[in-house]
Amino acid sequence: MDIAILLFDRLTALDAVGPYEVLSRLPDANLTFVATEAGPKRTDTKALALVADATLADVPRPDILLVPGGPGQADAEKDEAVLEWLRTAHETTTWTTSVCTGSLVLGAAGLLEGKRATTYWLALEDLARHGAIPTSERVVIDGKIATAAGVSSGIDMALTLAREIGGDDLSQMLQLGIEYDPQPPFDSGSEAKAPAHISQFFRDNSRFVLEG
Amino acid sequence: MDIAILLFDRLTALDAVGPYEVLSRLPDANLTFVATEAGPKRTDTKALALVADATLADVPRPDILLVPGGPGQADAEKDEAVLEWLRTAHETTTWTTSVCTGSLVLGAAGLLEGKRATTYWLALEDLARHGAIPTSERVVIDGKIATAAGVSSGIDMALTLAREIGGDDLSQMLQLGIEYDPQPPFDSGSEAKAPAHISQFFRDNSRFVLEG
Numbered sequence: 229m230d231i232a233i234l235l236f237d238r239l240t241a242l243d244a245v246g247p248y249e250v251l252s253r254l255p256d257a258n259l260t261f262v263a264t265e266a267g268p269k270r271t272d273t274k275a276l277a278l279v280a281d282a283t284l285a286d287v288p289r290p291d292i293l294l295v296p297g298g299p300g301q302a303d304a305e306k307d308e309a310v311l312e313w314l315r316t317a318h319e320t321t322t323w324t325t326s327v328c329t330g331s332l333v334l335g336a337a338g339l340l341e342g343k344r345a346t347t348y349w350l351a352l353e354d355l356a357r358h359g360a361i362p363t364s365e366r367v368v369i370d371g372k373i374a375t376a377a378g379v380s381s382g383i384d385m386a387l388t389l390a391r392e393i394g395g396d397d398l399s400q401m402l403q404l405g406i407e408y409d410p411q412p413p414f415d416s417g418s419e420a421k422a423p424a425h426i427s428q429f430f431r432d433n434s435r436f437v438l439e440g
Numbered sequence: 441m442d443i444a445i446l447l448f449d450r451l452t453a454l455d456a457v458g459p460y461e462v463l464s465r466l467p468d469a470n471l472t473f474v475a476t477e478a479g480p481k482r483t484d485t486k487a488l489a490l491v492a493d494a495t496l497a498d499v500p501r502p503d504i505l506l507v508p509g510g511p512g513q514a515d516a517e518k519d520e521a522v523l524e525w526l527r528t529a530h531e532t533t534t535w536t537t538s539v540c541t542g543s544l545v546l547g548a549a550g551l552l553e554g555k556r557a558t559t560y561w562l563a564l565e566d567l568a569r570h571g572a573i574p575t576s577e578r579v580v581i582d583g584k585i586a587t588a589a590g591v592s593s594g595i596d597m598a599l600t601l602a603r604e605i606g607g608d609d610l611s612q613m614l615q616l617g618i619e620y621d622p623q624p625p626f627d628s629g630s631e632a633k634a635p636a637h638i639s640q641f642f643r644d645n646s647r648f649v650l651e652g
Contacts, residue, residue, distance in 0.1 A: 378619025407590025409629030410622035416612035417621030
């Protein structure tokens, strides 16, 4: 099973690395990080680079593809090489997936027309400009397209895909493998759960948050 | 605030990238990935490389240091350059931290003697050989040493540190920033919660799981 995760400059690392940690451990997984040009891609904070080992052309027909988000998504949305790769690969994927604002790149490729989809909570309404139906859930599956909400939600999406692909035992095994038994000090990981003044701070600074 | 995250070959990527995504967004954070030799470090699955921008000598006195785990931890435990860096840096850190089997590297440096600490669930008893008190909790804080359980637990540790460093609002803000509102399809992320036959599978294959 060939799995391709797209990288680009100014991506949010956890969007890609969370699901990678699960998907790379699926049975018979052959996971490759791909980019328009191979080589290191600098993340949104500039403090880390993730290496794309292959070009898009090297993995034209992955069984699963994943597009992460981050401020660099805006450039990815305009990268015709990326959009063409997505359109062609999507014809034969088993799962076409995204995390965070990566769904806007799927949308720019025309893959979300009339589909229920999600993205980073501050960008949810942006999905409508690509003809998608913005859906405020952590993991949204519509046909073979799976989209996840912000950043850390890619872990939940990947475990959900593992269940779809290999059943309950496989998903639970992978969850125990990464010891995913979340115990954050607060329960403030969504707009509805966070204190209102904190959600509002993000709303007031949404351009900065989304564009870096 | 200087933050150093150690990289080495055959690390588990999420151990490092989960907390990076939180800690790099602390106010005034200056986060650097360091290694004995700078350059790309290949993760345990071989499918990804994370780039260390600096050597250990470049960041001798970080305010926060973090050691991830993964199969490469066994080599890191024997790397005198790493151990010496840890001992020296620890003298002046505000927080000395680890994720997963990274705590065994702190232990090898002699930093866990008599301290309560945790690690990946399958390796918990290994902490005792370094004089630590194995503690089966997701995040363990003893003095200025914070250790996290397996892989994904580094996110919870980083949010816990954010609360310690900057208070409740900061921690909640960072949590909403990465939309950390976990909703895995199952509740099987710890040995106690997973079905018994799944935990037993890991126990039966623990050497393979830990050593890759």
